[in-house]
Amino acid sequence: MSRISDNEVEFIKRPQGQDLQADLTLSTTVQQIIEQVRARGDEALRDFSAKFDRTVPEAFEVSAQEIEEALAGIDPQTRKDSEFAIAQVKRFAQAQLATMQPLEVETLPGVHLGHRIIPIETVGCYVPGGRYPILSAPIMSIVPAVVAGCDNIIACLPPGAHSAMIAICHLAGAHRIFKVGGAQAIAAMAWGTVSIPAVDKIVGPGNAFVNEAKRQVFGKVGIDALAGPSEIYIVSDDSADPRILAADLLAQAEHDVHTRVGMATTSERVAQQTLAEIERQLLNLPTAVTAGEAWKRQGEIVICKDEEQLIAWADHIATEHLQVHTRDPHGTASKIRNYGSLFIGQNASVVFSDKCCGTNHTLPTMAAARYTGGLWVGAYVKICTHQWIDDHGIAAIAAPAVRQSRTEGMQAHRRAAEIRLDPQAIDQITAGQKD
Numbered sequence: 001m002s003r004i005s006d007n008e009v010e011f012i013k014r015p016q017g018q019d020l021q022a023d024l025t026l027s028t029t030v031q032q033i034i035e036q037v038r039a040r041g042d043e044a045l046r047d048f049s050a051k052f053d054r055t056v057p058e059a060f061e062v063s064a065q066e067i068e069e070a071l072a073g074i075d076p077q078t079r080k081d082s083e084f085a086i087a088q089v090k091r092f093a094q095a096q097l098a099t100m101q102p103l104e105v106e107t108l109p110g111v112h113l114g115h116r117i118i119p120i121e122t123v124g125c126y127v128p129g130g131r132y133p134i135l136s137a138p139i140m141s142i143v144p145a146v147v148a149g150c151d152n153i154i155a156c157l158p159p160g161a162h163s164a165m166i167a168i169c170h171l172a173g174a175h176r177i178f179k180v181g182g183a184q185a186i187a188a189m190a191w192g193t194v195s196i197p198a199v200d201k202i203v204g205p206g207n208a209f210v211n212e213a214k215r216q217v218f219g220k221v222g223i224d225a226l227a228g229p230s231e232i233y234i235v236s237d238d239s240a241d242p243r244i245l246a247a248d249l250l251a252q253a254e255h256d257v258h259t260r261v262g263m264a265t266t267s268e269r270v271a272q273q274t275l276a277e278i279e280r281q282l283l284n285l286p287t288a289v290t291a292g293e294a295w296k297r298q299g300e301i302v303i304c305k306d307e308e309q310l311i312a313w314a315d316h317i318a319t320e321h322l323q324v325h326t327r328d329p330h331g332t333a334s335k336i337r338n339y340g341s342l343f344i345g346q347n348a349s350v351v352f353s354d355k356c357c358g359t360n361h362t363l364p365t366m367a368a369a370r371y372t373g374g375l376w377v378g379a380y381v382k383i384c385t386h387q388w389i390d391d392h393g394i395a396a397i398a399a400p401a402v403r404q405s406r407t408e409g410m411q412a413h414r415r416a417a418e419i420r421l422d423p424q425a426i427d428q429i430t431a432g433q434k435d
């Protein structure tokens with residue numbers, strides 16, 4: 001098992017930012033938003049939209065005419081590129097779904113067990129708005145729901161979102177689209193309001209408010225995972241190109257000042273050159289205000305003594321995106337356990353998954369990659385078991401069930417098993433004459 005601590009590696013740059021998710025007021029703020037939406041429905045949604053989005057839509061649901069206008073307004077090349085991305089995400093989701101098979105197996109003579117793959121009926125896809133209109137975001141949440149065969153696919157996006165985002169929600173296959181963002185959108189989809197239907201499961205990334213709301217409504221509805229501010233980590237040796245490393249780190253840093261970006265390397269030279277290269281590239285990066293702040297607050301470069309330590313450190317970080325830039329990237333990659341998605345070799349930049357190669361870009365952050373992968377078609381289906389048992393099966397399993405129930409003092413359980421074992425005695429068993 002890989003356990004490693006900060007003092008075992010050498011920090012060339014340490015992150016200085018505080019963890020936004022650890023902000024205690026966040027939990028209380030979100031709890032109040034959820035309570036208000038639950039109690040006052042659409043009225044609360046209007047209040048929170050005015051407060052946090054500075055705009056209150058006339059109707060929360062996007063009308064057929066608004067969809068037509070959004071489709072008419074989208075730049076033709078942007079539409080083509082979005083359709084390309086939809087096709088790639090669909091192709092990969094279909095291939096992944098094909099790996100999930102229904103099961104029928106006879107585990108003992110007469111004991112027939114199985115499972116079915118059942119699409120979730122109603123899903124709510126949160127589409128983040130904010131700093132950039134991320135055109136691939138609706139695709140990543142909606143397309144796998146279509147592939148899974150969900151009956152009702154609801155999309156929520158902040159009221160200020162670019163109209164192209166509405167067009168892409170529609171092209172991706174959303175059945176209904178609503179202009180409501182943040183924690184209030186999550187509360188609305190969990191509890192339902194007059195305008196917004198309650199869903200069975202909520203998926204999709206978002207800011208700290210969105211994620212905290214998903215955490216708090218979990219149980220009332222299912223959630224995919226907590227996918228917060230983007231993260232990238234790179235493991236490298238001295239074969240890596242610091243210009244490429246810096247470009248890939250800054251690509252994710254431009255998302256948000258909370259983006260966590262970092263690199264571990266076995267090469268002191270690569271570490272120092274990447275540090276210098278980041279400062280150089282920031283000088284002419286149009287989004288340097290955000291990317292530079294993210295790098296200042298969250299940026300990290302560490303030196304590991306060998307590949308074994310590099311791998312242990314990567315598992316410790318459990319980042320959303322892990323790029324591997326070593327001489328034998330497949331060899332290194334095969335030894336790593338904790339990541340949201342793995343980018344093997346110099347060509348596999350995170351940007352391709354972000355936009356259009358077909359893997360889902362909604363991935364676990366904040367080290368959730370220790371226990372989950374990212375959003376995928378499997379998140380939109382339930383694997384539900386069933387069983388049927390013939391007389392041979394009863395002979396094999398009823399006696400142990402009777403004995404265990406008796407040992408546990410669960411007499412009603414014992415009777416239910418016993419009447420299968422001895423059907424002629426059902427009246428005596430249920431009358432308590434065989435207790």
Ligand SMILES: NC(=O)c1ccc[n+]([C@@H]2O[C@H](COP(=O)([O-])OP(=O)(O)OC[C@H]3O[C@@H](n4cnc5c(N)ncnc54)[C@H](O)[C@@H]3O)[C@@H](O)[C@H]2O)c1
Binds near residue numbers: 134182228320365
């Ligand atoms: N992990 C992933 O897969 C992934 C994918 C895409 C985007 N992201 C991340 O999603 C995030 C998107 O964040 P965003 O903010 O741009 O969009 P968002 O849609 O998540 O949040 C915007 C909403 O937050 C609410 N809000 C704003 N200020 C608030 C406040 N003070 N109190 C309560 N609510 C408030 C508003 O209602 C607004 O509609 C980014 O951090 C990005 O990195 C992650």
Ligand SMILES: N[C@H](CO)Cc1c[nH]c[nH+]1
Binds near residue numbers: 136229320354363
């Ligand atoms: N990197 C984001 C997920 O963390 C997704 C994205 C889309 N476009 C750009 N970035």
Ligand SMILES: [Zn+2]
Binds near residue numbers: 230251252354
């Ligand atoms: Zn990105």
